[in-house]
Amino acid sequence: MFSSKGKGSFLLMVSIILLLAGNRATAAEIQKISSIQHVYVDDEFIGSVSDESEIEKMVLAKIVEAEADYPEYTFDKEAQMTYVQENVFNAEIDDEETLKVLEEEFAVKAEAYEITIDNQVVAYVPSKEDAQEVLKEIHLLYIDEGELAEYEESQEAGVLNQPMALNEQGSRILSIEYSKPISWKETIMEPDKLMTVKDAISLIEKGKKEKVIYEATGDEELEAIADQYDMSLGQLLQLNSELEEGKRLHKGQKVRVTEVAPFVNVLVEREVLKETEIPFERKVIKDKNLLKEESVVEQEGQEGVQAFTYKLTETNGELLSETIVKKEITAATQNEITRKGTKIIPSEGSGTFAWPADGGYISSKQGHRWGKLHKGIDIARPTTRTITAADHGTVEFAGNAGGYGNKVTINHNNGYKTDYAHLESIDIEAGQKIEKGMPIGRMGSTGNSTGVHLHFEIYKNGVLANPLDYISQ
Template sequence: MMRSNVKSSKLSIFKKTALITVLGIALTSNIAYAADDGLSTVYHVYMDGEHIGTTDSKDVITSYIDELITAREEANDTYAYVTKQEISYVPERVFNPDASNEEVLTKIEEDIAIQVNAYGLQIGDKIAGYFKNKEEAEKTLQQYKEKYVDKEILENLENADKDSDDEPMPLSVGDSAILEVELSEEVTYQEEKVNEDVVITVDQGIELLEKGTLQDKVHTVEEGDVLGSIAGQYDLTTEKLIALNETLSEDAVLQIGQELNVTEYAPFVNVVVTKEELVEEEIAYEKEVEQSDDLYKGEKEVKQEGQDGKKEVQYAIEISNGSVVSKEVINEEVTKEPTKEIIVEGTKVESSRGSGNFIWPTVGGYISSYMGERWGSYHKGIDIAGPSNRAIIAADNGTVESAGWDSGGYGNKVIINHNNGYKTVYAHLASISVSSGETVTQGEQIGVMGTTGNSTGIHLHIEVYKDGNRIDPASIF
């Protein structure tokens, strides 16, 4: 309150001083009028085009305004102060001057606004901020660029622009060069009168450019999204997100593909850097498969080892505010050709050759007697009984070595040579469905389970030999 009184007091003093000045001018003018034609000059005063009164001296108005500005400048010499309103005068010669100096000064005292001359940093069609002079605005923009591009590089680019005959140096592998730094929006500087409290410093300007301005944005709901995670993604509270979307509530169930209104800060302007870089990259070798009937199917051999090649690639890269937005190959040179890998795969199929992976030789069933000592003698194999049907099948691919009656107690017997060191013997068959020399495949029926020879019941007696040595059949099934 005291400060306001002091200000009002100062304004009154200015006004009184101005009126005394007018009185002096008027006395002098009266002397002149006596020798003149009886006409006096008055001035109609306009504030922003609106008539506010008549004065018999422009000086009384201008001196009053000058005093106001001087007082502000003495309090703060940072800015150049000006009046917000435009004061204009229209002179008129009259016989009987009817000036209202005090009324005009009172009107000015009540309505005049003192502002500062400032420069607006205009980016596109938006004012990012106001600065006390153009140099401050330019400095802000320069330091904003230096966040993304080294100061020395910016200076070099500026000097290169002045001497366009300079050719860029060729790049070596691993090197890069910035060719151009531009802004994504047109930047201009607008001189304006503004209130002192909206003028910002360079540091405040940089912070403002970094943060950007809010823009409307739509978020499409994806799997796993919840209100809290969406709000956090856009630096919002959940309450704010709900407020932006009338159909939302705290317990709303989001649907995949649903669109929500969100807000997001977007930079006022992006620093767009165009650069080139030369890098060495590997060329992945190709793989080629050859087929050969010299190898069995499933067998592979490496005929030629593969080796990666090398190439030098020159890229043109565009970076916006530190993020790569495009990367294009402009030149590519192979320095080492890759060596193709060649794999030979076998195609040879021989059903008489066993794989070594045996299958159960009956359709179900169980081992009713194991290999080993039994009833005072040695049991050379295992017995399988209780199948779901009586088919006997080849345990693996092979050639029938013999098929027929065995007088040694085996009854009807089949021996299969699997041509890989293994042989299998099948005994006590009721009937045989293969003949000696025939090739059989794994799972093929070779007979029917029976009780021929020395047998106490219907079952299959099977023996297995590896490289001429008898082994326990239970170990391979």
């Protein structure tokens, strides 16, 4: 459609042409000028019409049909085709023919977003949100969703630009990049070519087949090479016309094969903090004051902690490089210190006997008393009630012995034995080696006793002996 100014210029130009041709143009002839519409679909000329209303009806009908088949998509009537108007004389236009061509060739297209990787269109999705989700899901093929969310949050807050460091075991993403440029833009596309986010991701994850060169490392069967690259023998021969079925490749010979390569690689740089335990040392100190069988832990051992900070580079989830950028000891070790006895208790007594109580006096000697023999001596009124072994030996008995009450018998393995009776408690056990002066129990009044005291007996070669012949108060 011309503007009024443009129309006047056009008529003036026509008049000049007619005058130059030697003709006289009448007003009636000038009125024969008419407007037509040239119809284009995807920038391709389809035909011309004098009235586009029938085309609009046809397009609308096709859109209604498409909306019924694809209710989830958006179809815009204005985006389906374009018109270019022209004013011509004596137009001879076949509207029906143009409409017929459109009926056969015109395909309704839906609003779509085209996803491009390295200038190659790989998928179409219905919406901008879907395109954004596809880009996110590419990340999630190789990155944990929680990690990705944390990274995006830190990017928004600018946290990674600050000199912060991990203070506990774990990792964080420092950067995410694509190996090839990825973009998306708005377009229109046949609805049957649109993909769901899931299908688009599946296609991208599957990758594409690329031709590469394989070099034989030795004499190799063609079938084995084809299997290695998930090809049939026929496909391998088709790519390499110089090969013959049944022949073998020799070392160094090269052939063309196809392998699946990802559309794009996801490059991730991480910072990782890992802690390892530093084992503590076990130190043993010999102690002559402890028996050889005894050991005492003087200081508990405690493992130290060493922290390593790494920078990792990954491609599609596979580790490419690992570099230690920092290491420090965050907790020092504490060595275990054990005192181990070296003192050896002789299994045989010395033949001389020590006073078996802590002080005290002899309240009753050995001899006849109350019509019967008092076999030993009684020691009473001690400083403390601790009873000690009179000489080295082995505990032969430790327990209750009727009238003796709680009783201990020590065999000194040299023909002598000693008995300790009426004990309140016993601190050793049968079979135990005993050193002269070692505590064996507590003075008491168990059994047939007249009060708190120690009844002490000595035997030599099984014969009762008088303790006063061997010990003195």
